[in-house]
Amino acid sequence: MKAQSLHGHLDALLLAVLEQGPLHGYAVIEALRTGSAGQLDLPTGTVYPALRRLERAGHVASTWSTVNGRERRTYQLTDDGRRALAGERSGWREFRTTVGRFLDTGPASTAPA
Amino acid sequence: MKAQSLHGHLDALLLAVLEQGPLHGYAVIEALRTGSAGQLDLPTGTVYPALRRLERAGHVASTWSTVNGRERRTYQLTDDGRRALAGERSGWREFRTTVGRFLDTGPASTAPA
DNA sequence: CTTCATGCGTAGAAAGCCTACTTGTCAGCC
DNA sequence: GGCTGACAAGTAGGCTTTCTACGCATGAAG
Numbered sequence: 001m002k003a004q005s006l007h008g009h010l011d012a013l014l015l016a017v018l019e020q021g022p023l024h025g026y027a028v029i030e031a032l033r034t035g036s037a038g039q040l041d042l043p044t045g046t047v048y049p050a051l052r053r054l055e056r057a058g059h060v061a062s063t064w065s066t067v068n069g070r071e072r073r074t075y076q077l078t079d080d081g082r083r084a085l086a087g088e089r090s091g092w093r094e095f096r097t098t099v100g101r102f103l104d105t106g107p108a109s110t111a112p113a
Numbered sequence: 114m115k116a117q118s119l120h121g122h123l124d125a126l127l128l129a130v131l132e133q134g135p136l137h138g139y140a141v142i143e144a145l146r147t148g149s150a151g152q153l154d155l156p157t158g159t160v161y162p163a164l165r166r167l168e169r170a171g172h173v174a175s176t177w178s179t180v181n182g183r184e185r186r187t188y189q190l191t192d193d194g195r196r197a198l199a200g201e202r203s204g205w206r207e208f209r210t211t212v213g214r215f216l217d218t219g220p221a222s223t224a225p226a
Numbered sequence: 227c228t229t230c231a232t233g234c235g236t237a238g239a240a241a242g243c244c245t246a247c248t249t250g251t252c253a254g255c256c
Numbered sequence: 257g258g259c260t261g262a263c264a265a266g267t268a269g270g271c272t273t274t275c276t277a278c279g280c281a282t283g284a285a286g
Contacts, residue, residue: 026234045236
């Protein structure tokens with residue numbers, strides 16, 4: 001699926017993935033891919049800058065570690081990030097409900113209510 | 114709510130509103146506002162260009178009419194637009210499912226399943 | 227030694243929405 | 257008559273976010 005539809009929700013996804021434990025950038029991409037059954041295959045050019053943005057915003061913190069000669073920057077959620085994630089989640093529910101009011105209630109849909 | 118989150122879903126919303134019957138631009142904005150309980154209050158600078166885009170794409174057609182001396186451009190869904198809307202709807206479901214996999218399954222959420 | 231998977235990163239382009247503004251009619255009020 | 261506010265359409269420029277396409281480096285496999 002087009003990741004362009006993510007616009008504005010990517011940060012929430014990244015925070016949600018990191019909520020389950022610290023990961024480095026490459027692993028975040030894999031977590032999103034496997035966790036979505038292959039639907040989300042984000043390019044590094046999308047994820048890395050986004051993680052930096054989250055770090056600048058104070059939602060995540062990063063630490064360097066060298067594993068097998070490979071440099072890894074491991075990201076982990078901060079307390080502030082946890083609060084941000086909660087906000088993103090409620091924002092997501094609101095968004096889903098609002099848009100769903102128009103798109104879920106179709107003429108030939110499995111009416112949800 | 115921030116309409117920026119719409120990014121990519123606005124077209125689907127407009128098509129969905131017009132599915133219920135032809136409307137002019139201003140009425141589309143009101144339909145979105147009332148239909149969303151005030152959540153979606155889109156500025157004209159967002160809606161009008163979007164409707165033009167949909168017209169260029171062949172998803173809607175417009176006709177001018179003058180009511181009480183006021184010029185109205187009424188938009189209505191084309192057959193192509195109906196097909197596009199169906200695609201947008203399935204795209205929306207996929208998007209919702211995929212993102213929901215990460216954001217709905219929170220630690221303190223009303224688990225949907 | 228070449229290729230591939232892992233791993234990080236940047237630069238420039240493209241897309242989409244928002245803010246702010248303009249134009250015009252009509253109704254109501256002073 | 258002049259002013260304000262709701263209705264109705266539209267444009268221009270800016271901002272944010274994501275994507276495409278690259279570059280650099282290590283280690284394992286052939």
